[in-house]
Amino acid sequence: EAGVTQFPSHSVIEKGQTVTLRCDPISGHDNLYWYRRVMGKEIKFLLHFVKESKQDESGMPNNRFLAERTGGTYSTLKVQPAELEDSGVYFCASSQPPGQGPTGELFFGEGSRLTVL
């Protein structure tokens, strides 16, 4: 079974440009999360989808960040325009619906490293 996949693995862009990160969760996982780790800091929650609906986007830094989840499958996170402080590793995670296994476990992708110059 494929795990959570993220693309690209690394993106280098200039300030003011746009970047779109993609996440494909594990098949059948209704819950999809985006997290971000800025160097040396903790991994911070950005937002959470349940299927195609945004359940919680309280961690989104500002309106330069836009997340979508088409048809409850893959998700994209767009940063437009990118700023220097957006640099970091963006992790996507998914988890099973309740009743289909142990609850609480998040399965993380390998992350997309974003460098804004």
Add this chain to the structure above:
Amino acid sequence: QQQVKQSPQSLIVQKGGISIINCAYENTAFDYFPWYQQFPGKGPALLIAIRPDVSEKKEGRFTISFNKSAKQFSLHIMDSQPGDSATYFCAASEEYSGAGSYQLTFGKGTKLSVIP
């Protein structure tokens, strides 16, 4: 405001020794405390987790100790091996929305190096 404080930031342990990583939390509503292990270039992976109805959970060489009154929990790695060298994150969460959803609050991570 950091809700989960993790220490130490880095740890060097000799092979066969015990690695101990500590975390403290503030939010008394947290009811799920996982530890994640991350190897370079990989995403964090669940190592072991505990809920506050027990004070200790052991899985192989890994043990979580939980002190609800002190709002602290720790990870102990017995007989540490070079293959355990990784970054370890503690986290805390409360289940919300009743949909099995967990918004994890992470500590800053501990980089463990186990030397032969």
